[in-house]
Amino acid sequence: xxxxxxxxxxxxxxxxxxxxxxxxxxxxxxxCLIMFVKSVQALQGIYTWYPQFIAQTWFIYDELFAVFTxxxxxxxxxxxxxVLSNRNPTATLIMGILCVISGASLSITSLxxxxxxxxxSILYYIIxxxxxxxxxxxxFLYYARxx
Numbered sequence: 001x002x003x004x005x006x007x008x009x010x011x012x013x014x015x016x017x018x019x020x021x022x023x024x025x026x027x028x029x030x031x032c033l034i035m036f037v038k039s040v041q042a043l044q045g046i047y048t049w050y051p052q053f054i055a056q057t058w059f060i061y062d063e064l065f066a067v068f069t070x071x072x073x074x075x076x077x078x079x080x081x082x083v084l085s086n087r088n089p090t091a092t093l094i095m096g097i098l099c100v101i102s103g104a105s106l107s108i109t110s111l112x113x114x115x116x117x118x119x120x121s122i123l124y125y126i127i128x129x130x131x132x133x134x135x136x137x138x139x140f141l142y143y144a145r146x147x
Contacts, residue, residue, distance in 0.1 A: 017143040022083040024136030028099065029076030031128040032069045035106075039066035061113040068106035072129055075099035079136070089144045096137035103129035 042062045046055045079095040082088065110116060110125035
């Protein structure tokens with residue numbers, strides 16, 4: 001199957017970059033929604049699962065997980081909506097960067113939490129919460145600079 005090329009020889013059009021950027025931000029937002037629900041469940045049940053002295057050490061990390069996933073969800077959805085509406089490229093870029101920053105904060109929190117595992121942090125936090133919105137934001141930046 002031949003690949004359609006634009007007039008400048010590129011195999012992807014600007015619309016493809018916008019769509020892929022929005023899809024990546026939506027994927028990151030859905031992941032943040034799932035992790036936000038799990039974080040809230042952990043906050044609600046932490047004192048029934050563990051003794052109080054253990055729960056107190058985990059409580060701050062669960063709070064940080066909940067806050068950063070909520071921010072990632074919010075900024076990811078706002079960024080995806082702004083990409084798809086194609087209204088204000090500067091605001092879209094700012095929301096994408098804020099989504100990446102919240103993902104980076106979540107990734108750092110996953111690395112410093114008690115009983116942290118590098119493999120689990122990479123698979124469950126760094127890739128979906130940091131690298132995916134970073135790729136979406138960079139794709140939108142590439143699109144915005146091409147205009």
